[in-house]
Amino acid sequence: MVQFIFSAGGSGSEFVFADLSHAGWLPGPFFDFLVPGGSVFILGVTLTFVFIDASGFTDIDSNGKFDTAFREIYYNDAFSWADDGATNIDVETVALHEAGHGLSQAHFGKVFLKGNKGKSNGSLQFAPRAVMNAVYISPQQALLGTDNGGHCSIWGQWPNN
Numbered sequence: 001m002v003q004f005i006f007s008a009g010g011s012g013s014e015f016v017f018a019d020l021s022h023a024g025w026l027p028g029p030f031f032d033f034l035v036p037g038g039s040v041f042i043l044g045v046t047l048t049f050v051f052i053d054a055s056g057f058t059d060i061d062s063n064g065k066f067d068t069a070f071r072e073i074y075y076n077d078a079f080s081w082a083d084d085g086a087t088n089i090d091v092e093t094v095a096l097h098e099a100g101h102g103l104s105q106a107h108f109g110k111v112f113l114k115g116n117k118g119k120s121n122g123s124l125q126f127a128p129r130a131v132m133n134a135v136y137i138s139p140q141q142a143l144l145g146t147d148n149g150g151h152c153s154i155w156g157q158w159p160n161n
Helices: 028-034 091-102 145-155
Strands: 020-026 044-050 068-076 110-114 123-127
Touching: 020 091, 028 068, 044 091, 068 091, 091 145
Parallel strands: 020 068
Antiparallel strands: 044 068, 110 123
């Protein structure tokens, strides 16, 4: 759907309803449209579509959140991708992260530069390490405890939440 809306392909007639769709790869300029310069640092994006009625966004279950219609995930084809977890950007890691967003997870944890008091040869550190960290640093193809905790806090009471 997003490809059609932004004239990036598709006809709109092949629209398929799914709660969450890994919808494919888009060129770098699409990510520049989202955020200036986005093509050089956005690996993937999860877009959320919500229901509306005559009075605006809906919240049928009165949980204080807009009712989600569906989500689409897109990946930036301006990067070099791999599926072996060893070279380039690991597609499984980014897909797992974006699927987390598709299940209502936000970014988690803090990212900071460790060592050498602000010099450029320090290393990125995470506290705690999680699939839902905001920065890609290396392959991580399995959820960690913090990710599981986040999902449980969101979905533990479903369908009553």
